[in-house]
Amino acid sequence: MRRHVLALALLPAAAAGCLREPDPFEYTEIALSVHGVVRADDRGLRLTLMRGVQGGGAEPVDAEITVSSGATAVTLAPHDGTDPDGCYGPEYPPQAFPGCYTGTLPQAPAPGSRWQLAADVAGGGTITGSTVVPAPPALLSPAAGTRLFFRRWEQPAEFDVAWQTPNAPRVEIRVDEGVAFQGGARLAGSSCFVAHRQVEAAVGQPSGTRHMYVDDVYCYNGPGGEIQWDSAAVPVMVTAFDSAYAEFALHGSSVTKKRNASLQGAYGVFGSAASARREIILIPNR
């Protein structure tokens, strides 16, 4: 997108000879990046720490990383696998995506608790951050088990999602991956994806309503390909984020030096989240 805009802007001026030549420059800093989110409903901690290299890409960084809250402190260990406890999804090979650190908390973080990040980077440098875990949103609608009909790519299934949080600065609403049913029986191992995958973000709106719609649903059974199904149960998920993540999410493909109020010594995010889910039933009118 960005390159297309650039090309579009440069073409006419280049043709007219009015385009200023590029000026070389040097990057003056080496940037570390941290990505970690503490989840209210999850004892698992996943955090990435890496260093950007010139021209793109990243390399791992050795560090001693501790996440703590009051008397609870967990030291994270390097993790090089892609199992469900890893930092990345299974589709990403660990060699290409380094810098994963994981750990397990004795119990899931409570809403309102403050968690601290402290990392001593090999070769010098420290990274600190803090986050206050938000309360899970109250999901006011849709009601559990709401049945919605849709005609594939002609008439979407439409519904309102209403939520309430005490003061979450950012709330994300999405319809996630679900499971297929045939004749009232759940199809084991099935996965249903909605199209298009709508993700709504409410910034500065702790409570509200979003109108959502699903154009189509595709259900698969692992490598077996598309399967026969007559309904799909998909979760509507509403996630409240803390202010650190809200700030991080507002940024696109650039950040500015000052923009890390809750994270010092690195770019990225050390934030927290709490989710609420509710299943709805999508039924195609064939």
Add this chain to the structure above:
Amino acid sequence: MILASLLLVLQGTTGTVHGTVRAHPSGEPVPHATVEVAALNRRAVADARGYYVIAGLPAGEHRVRARAVGHDSASAVASLAAGGSVRLDLQVAARALVLEAVEVAAAPPQPGLEAAGPAATHIDAGTIKALPAVGEPDAFRAIQTLPSVAAASDFSTALYLRGGTPDQTLVTLDGTPLFNPYHLGGLFSAIDPDALATVDVVPGALPARAGDRLSGAVHMHTRDGGSDRWRSTGGISLISSRIGLDGPLPRGMGTMLFSVRRTYLDAAAQAAKGAGLIDTGFPFAFTDAHLKLSSPAGGASQWSVSGYLNDEGFKTPDSWTDDENLRWAWGTRALSARWRRALGGRWLVDARAGASDFSGELTVGSLGQPVERPLDSSMRNFMAALEATRYTEAHRLSAGVEVNAYRFSHDVFRGSEGDLARLLPHIDRTDESNSVALHLTDEWRASERLSGRVGVRVLQVMDGATLLQPRAAARFGVSPELALTAGAGRYAQTLRSLRDEESLFTAIFAFDMLVAAPPDRPSTSEDVTLGVEWARGGTALRADLFARRLSGLTIGVPEGDPMDTPLLVASDSLTGTGTARGIELHATHRRGRRTFTLAYAYAEASRTAFGETFEPRFHRPHSLDMSMISPLGRRGQLSLRFQWASGQAFTPAVSQTPRLAYDPATGTWRPSETITVFGEHNSGRLPAYRRLDVSVKRTFYPRFARGGAITPYFQVVNAMASRNVLFATPEWGENGPEIQYGPQLPTIPTFGFEWTF
């Protein structure tokens, strides 16, 4: 003071001369003419409708003289009884030749003649048409030559007044606020210069009667049309054609002005397609039109009704493709009515009502049936105003009420995903703002040298705040050639723009998307202006020092890269503050038939939000604008405009780092991109800007035109082929990181012709 002045009037020892200055032979009102009784050293400046009042004259006979740019002066004798009033309409002969009218358009103002306080700047149609432009004469580009006004880029005619953004400037057409009067995304303003009588620009120290905006006002007044015969004006350029007709209505019912402009890009593309030169058409078109009906000249009351239409868009025919079509249309409409009645030269009652609308929609269809509407936006204003002005010997008291109702409905960028959703965020909101403003002003002449203006505007936002806005100004005539001015005021605005001015897109596209400010927290500003005005012979010089503070501004999160900055601020609940201060110099010098103009400004501007203070992207600390309008032979004209300005601010890149995207469903991350780390926001500066525009015209008087004139022109924008820079962005080049620059306008030659019959 007000009571004392009323008592003085009741004594009835002096009289009043009042009337309208009109052009001969057309009978059209002449805006801002100077009217004087030289023997008594008494002067007045007519308003935009040509109406003047000189009160407090002793009984007897007085010779009253009127002078106006582009016209010969005229005088008449008024016989005034004690305590009486005389209506005296003065007719000044319009100079017939097109280029001669231009030649005197920049005649310097005399200090001390305007109302108390810093003077507004008046731009007439002759000046607008004389300046080189991008293809078409353009009122907004002419306004951008003033030192108080900045442009975000070559591509945008949006007006930035003294560190303010375009939404903070009230733009009216015949008294009705206009939304987005632009064509081609803002490359041209959508106002036909032939329809304009005057454009009045007030960049600060606004009087209490001025509408509710933070930074300034631009009032465009259309002509009434001639009352003696029908005339035609128009022009044909590479982009569009325009034609205007004006003349008397049947049976002396008044006058009419009609003008219409349309592009032929779509027709030309269709013809090229028909000839097999191109494969597909280019179904883009714009049209703008003005219609105005006015009461007969000379009546005790004046009324006018005017309508404006600006229609633009891409509209594919159903047959364009077999299975897909779209309609992307936007435009502005305005309707205004005005009634004025002068009561014996003592009172002037002015009533206005208007409605304006901007709507834009993108409908994607299939086989002629609408399927999706990803863009649907509308902004509406309904307004009514009533003002009564009382003229006494030394005072001009005015009181008025203005009611505004704004309706905003936006459902834009529905369905955008990924990067697009971030740059073009989905906004779905409907809101409204209703307000009543009461204003009271006393302008008085304390002595031969000193005049002052105090006023107050009380803005009541329905179900919201009440804002008291005191405003004051003064003018001290040090000598007949030199005047000192001062002005200050507080202002409020009940609407906000969702444009993120740090985005590259807003530097190119002028269109604004307005929403209502929270009723209990309207945006506010305060300003103070100190000025000096000097004129001698054909030279006039004006300098203004100003300072301004703004609060309640919608400001997006500062991103390093303007290409990566969203077009819109998704939530207007995140607000910040701003400041601006500087000095402006404006000089005009007329030597023979040549006019030279110099405008220089040094200004500082800042925005504070999210704990950061930075210079806004649109701002240029230094700007110099020089123009010359000179005769070229007996019937020709050469116009040059040279601009130099310091570069706009940009944010330098300092590093690179990976960015991951979070999936809350699984709690895992996925690689997203390598992002650039930028340093202090807008701490760097782009290369300086310079541009030379040239225009050459020659007027012919062919026999078939029966006294009319045809003026072909040739003009070149950016004649020096300056490599001006719109933005800078870091890219990874062959030898490492490099800053790539986005360009401003290249060299563009255009030609066309204009006529008057």
